[in-house]
Amino acid sequence: MPTNSLTITKPDDWHVHLRDGDMLKQVASYTARQFGRAIIMPNLKPPVTTAVMAAAYRERILQATRDYPDFEPLMTAYLTDTIDAQELRTGYSEGIFTAAKLYPANATTNSAAGVSDIKKIYPVLEVMQEIGMPLLVHGEVVSKNIDIFDREAAFIDAIMQPLLHDMPELKVVFEHITTKDAADFVEASAGNIAATITAHHLQINRNDMLVGGIKPHLYCLPVAKREVHRLALRRVATSGNGKFFLGTDSAPHAVHDKESACGCAGIFSAPNALENYVQVFDEENALDKFEAFASLNGSAFYGLPVNQGKITLQCQPQDVVSVIGEKELAISPYRAGEVLRWRISDN
Ligand code: DOR
Ligand code: ZN
DSSP states (O other), X not given: OOOOEEEEEOOOEXXXXXXXXXXXXXXXXXXXXXXXXXXXXXXXXXXXXSHHHHHHXXXXXXXXXXXSTTOEEEEEEEOOTTOOHHHHHHHHHTTSEEEEEEOBTTXXXXXXXXXXXXXXXXXXXXXXXXXXXXXXXOOOOOXXXXXXXXXXXXXXXXXXXXXXXXXXXXXXXXXXXXXXXXXXXXXXXOXXXXXXXXXXXXXXXXXXXXXXSOOGGGOOSSOOOOHHHHHHHHHXXXXXXXXXXXXXXXXXXOHHHHSSTTOOXXXXXXXXXXXXXXXXXXXXXXXXXXXXXXXXXXXXXXXXXOOSOEEEEEOOXXXXXXXXXXXXXXXXXXXXXXXXXXXXOOO
């Protein structure tokens, strides 16, 4: 008998971009209506580098999500070459920062102020290791010589492996993994490493983005890879392994910034995030593993309690709207105009 309804512990989104200003006001409730907590990315302009900035940003998020008073944003610090270890130590001990984010300089949107050489922040990482503060990693090597489809695999050899060797106690989340290389690496690692996986990397490969015309709304970083990689991600996500958990990487950009001669990277998946994930688990006959991936594994890795509430999903079709917002703020959501097989129950 097919399962028509699934009730699970309220999930968390361990990686999301909520932006700021009018865009924040427009997008935040899509995340807050489904998730108990969310790890908020700090790549604003200017980036969130101090506890004071993070606390103020957190207030703006709470204001934007006031219709969902149980929603808890978990703030992150943006690591730069010159970030002050004391700032992280204080911000973490005061509960303002939950984690810190490593963007290799120029790897992606608003990452110009990121880290140019990981060795420069080794003293900061040693403090994070000591206090138990998780390091969230955008794992791509930035180099003209390294093909964009190889940048994640190259990062494992060049940065991730030496880092885990040098900081064996550091908690590391390999964010939005896109390759079999990363899935196998995290699965095989003994250390304190976990990985988030997006819904879109479980659903699309690079053909979806490039065959039959370029689809700018499926362009994100790390970019979708070959089919063999998508299948490896589906295998580990639905395996029940506690090292893998949900992180949407929902990253809204206005339509005019996506449909451009130099289109921005990012997929706005927040509106139907859970429905897309659950469809993957359904297709893989792994609905019994969905709660672990969506609601339990992440909080266990971060050392946080699981959420109190529940959420129910129903196997009932729904249409994805073609556009959200208007004029300068219009955004095309992930799978705009398509029909999804699952929906969040209103009851
Ligand atoms: O596709 C992406 N969009 N990848 C990132 O790493 C950043 C994000 C954004 O902020 O737009
Ligand atoms: Zn991201």
